[in-house]
Amino acid sequence: MSLVEGKVQVMSLRHAVLGLLSESPASGYDLMKLFNASLTSVWPATQSQVYGELNKLTTAGLVEVAAHGPRGRKEYAITDDGLAELRHWLTEIAPTGPQRHDGLLRVFFLGILTPLEAQSYLLTQAETAARAHTAYEQIDRTAEWDDEMISVYGRIALEYGLRMTTTMEEWARWAADEVTSAKARKAGELARAQRGRERPEQDEQPAGERPSGD
Amino acid sequence: MSLVEGKVQVMSLRHAVLGLLSESPASGYDLMKLFNASLTSVWPATQSQVYGELNKLTTAGLVEVAAHGPRGRKEYAITDDGLAELRHWLTEIAPTGPQRHDGLLRVFFLGILTPLEAQSYLLTQAETAARAHTAYEQIDRTAEWDDEMISVYGRIALEYGLRMTTTMEEWARWAADEVTSAKARKAGELARAQRGRERPEQDEQPAGERPSGD
DNA sequence: CTTCGACATGTCAAAGTTGGAATGTCGCTG
DNA sequence: CAGCGACATTCCAACTTTGACATGTCGAAG
Known part of the structure; x- marks a missing residue:
């Protein structure tokens, strides 16, 4: 009508x-x-x-x-x-993926913080994800999966939460590690640069490895 | 006041x-x-x-x-x-996690569709995730990670996308499988119930009447 | 019988988001 | 020099989301 x-x-x-x-x-x-x-x-x-x-x-x-x-x-x-x-x-309507990720947006700008602050942020993210994961596990244990239909799809949605929080936590811990590595690399470069002032000439960059476009 | x-x-x-x-x-x-x-x-x-x-x-x-x-x-x-x-x-401001997940919301209501339709939805989700993953890989290859700061955190954000799309695809494929299992279980139950009344038949279409008049 | 908490609905202002239209300038190419 | 595409800004109407406020009813406990 x-x-x-x-x-x-x-x-x-x-x-x-x-x-x-x-x-x-x-x-x-x-x-x-x-x-x-x-x-x-x-x-x-x-x-x-x-x-x-x-x-x-x-x-x-x-x-x-x-x-x-x-x-x-x-x-x-x-x-x-x-x-x-x-x-x-x-x-028939295509779903729109998850958007507006506040927490991830911050990652783009973590560069204005000190490496330590950035790490702290990432580790907090890891902990938040871990807590969310635990909460989902709790629901999983407590939920009454009685109705067949709801059971199947409710369980599937929950599994999404479980997997995503796991991935999130792993990523955040990995990222915190990355920051450490980057800091170390940078410290190394600084040392080399310092040495360079006394012995200017040898460039540590292996030539021909930089992006020459696609 | x-x-x-x-x-x-x-x-x-x-x-x-x-x-x-x-x-x-x-x-x-x-x-x-x-x-x-x-x-x-x-x-x-x-x-x-x-x-x-x-x-x-x-x-x-x-x-x-x-x-x-x-x-x-x-x-x-x-x-x-x-x-x-x-x-x-x-x-100092705590980030708010990702919210309003359109695609996941649908999962809760997949029960009103036939198992086949639900599976189709989940597999489409898997493909979408896979395509997104490929796109991120493409960015990874093409990006010019020149600036040190942007390099580190941009790479970290990208890794988030790579990991999340992977998890998403795996989950969706797993979920589609789950639906198959559930259907099989249900078919088994149906067969058992039917054997009580009559001789069992090869049930393939669970008699879903499609809403006529559109 | 009074009070209180749960039940139950409704309205509103402010902020955020979407998508488009309107307007105009610069710089290159034919 | 005409035209076009990229550059560049501004304004707007409709819709969604947030959070608070307002109003009132029922049922049980004291």
Whole structure:
């Protein structure tokens, strides 16, 4: 009926809500708990966003109020149109990779710090990753993988977290090491340069190894 | 009562600009090229954002117009205050981890698709990661690691990309496999259940009705 | 029966982000 | 010298995100 056209936007908040409602009907309040419980690290949302989105989705006919409860509670359920939209999003819209990585952005500018400060930053990153990893392990142990569908894909998403935090920690430790090596190299160069002032001539650079383009 | 004092905001765009200017003076146009070249995958920015931020930074005294060029070109340079702010951000503000992972969000809802569709999604993710990895390798080969400082930290950031894409691809392939296993398990259960009623049949299509009427 | 915490929804301002349009200059090439 | 492409800036409208504030109801404990 009402095909909304012209919109090619991502709008994943909308799909996160639809996705949660595809598993079971819920109120805005319930959804907030779900967002804070399972989607915090994947797609954070605030109350105002969730309630606002529910109203928009209702207007668009993608969800409907299935039941009214005690405190003005409105229990929403996904409609056929909503399910179709969710399927469409899952199968036909290419996902955008993770973007805006605050922690990595800093790495580009670590050069203005001393090597020691830079190392400290990287090691803190390693520790943060390690703690996140532990938290995921905790969830893994505590979670009740009862529902078959949720079980499989919930487990898969969790595994993503486990693997990424591991890689992150390893990378950060490796990077901290790199900084040490670079510092050592630089110290060596300085020593050579110093020697060079007394004996100027021998260049330590092996000629012909520098980038001559591609 | 409510005196608004002090901002605890993240504002990494600001720091991205400051960081780039800490390496060398540049115009808004130059910065745009840098954003598109090296920071695309870490902190994307549009023209309007960069030019707007430059004006705000100038007002705040964190950068200054160091020179005027041909086409109304304004070459900005970071000030001492700007450098201090950048250091402050690097050393004292805790980074926020990567958030809003579109691709992973979908994984949570893959249950509404058929196992085959879900697998297809995961394998596409694997390929995307592999392509990204190749792209990073390409950069690694082509990049001119001339400046010592940029060299070290640029290389470290690149390594992050290389490792993360590898992990991502491995995870996605593993996940696709998991789905196969789960399907097999489920098929087994179904067969057992069916044997109770009737003779077992080669179940290949789990009777998923596709939503007609689109 | 009063109070309190959990339940439940709604509204708002400010900041950040997106994508595009409008405007104009310089420098090279035909 | 006309035209074009790269250089260069500014402004804007729409949308998303954040965080706080406002309002009110139900149920159980004291």
